[in-house]
Amino acid sequence: MRSLIWVLFAAVLSGCASNVVTDYNDSVVFGNYASWAFAPNAGESSFVSLDGNRVRQAVDRELARKAMRQVPEAEADLLVNWQIVEEERLDQSGVGLGFGFGTGHFGWALAAPPPVRQVSEGKLVIELVDTKTDQVVWRAASRRYLRESQSPETRSKLIDEVVSEMFSKYPPGIE
Template sequence: MIRLARVPHLLALVALGLLLGGCAAKVVTDYDSNAAFASYQSWAFTLNAGEGYTSLDGSRVEAAITRELGSRELNQVDASTADLLVSYRIDEVERLDTTGFSYGLGFGSGRFGWGLATAPPVREVREGQLIVELVDSTTERVVWRGASKRYLNENQSPETRQELIDEVVAEMFNRYPPGSNTQSGN
């Protein structure tokens, strides 16, 4: 039995857990610690392999990236003269999603008891994970990478997709360049 004096402490712990869960990063980034990020002044999109067109989500991603790199005073130029080449893709990710409820039955007395429960129903969900990479045009090596921990799915409205892409790209570039004062950790 929970003592009434401990209830406020329990509620405070639950509230803290919810608060920390809400602050979890929506992206992860990685970078080449030997890259001279201060020397990069210009950028250009590079064609993603196998694509001769820009998809609807591709247009949304490009607009968000253009806005974020522009706010960092990097100039968009032709790919032949750019310091950085920007590549992005939306990878299909499969994950398991639990739906519905599970049911359980238990009995016992004192410190011992028995229980039986059903597993919640599970279904496979396919979603899109946004990945953005910045490539040094001289060395042709990736120097910075951002990946979303939030996913696009076909059930989202165009407005929801736009909002999600804007949020994730903004959070990715809050961590660019590495070590800048806008970086809030990984």
């Protein structure tokens, strides 16, 4: 019974861990912002990819929930800039192989580590830029990654969840 309590406690603590990291300019009055537009270079590409459409739809939905209206770029208080930052990491998956023998207090063993491969992942970063000062006033970065191996449904769900969690921390101080 005691171990079940510890398992539940660990599950609750891991559920509290945030999947996004935010930063903001603490001298800005976020209540002054009422309108927004996508920055002309949002997504850093000459075309909008499938994930780009998913990000745009999620941002549009979340800012509408904040009662902010989307307007043409020239009339916006904030510009929304986003990008999917590609990161490389080494993935050690599988199990190693090994064998050994011995008797008493003495033995020999030989083992091979699990295979390692390089994996490319995409981390979503969203920035809000004040149009009057051209300064970033709020930034959110995901701790969850998009992978090429994910299905379109999984990618769409992940983007929706991450963008929703990002904007749950906007405006800052209201959590």
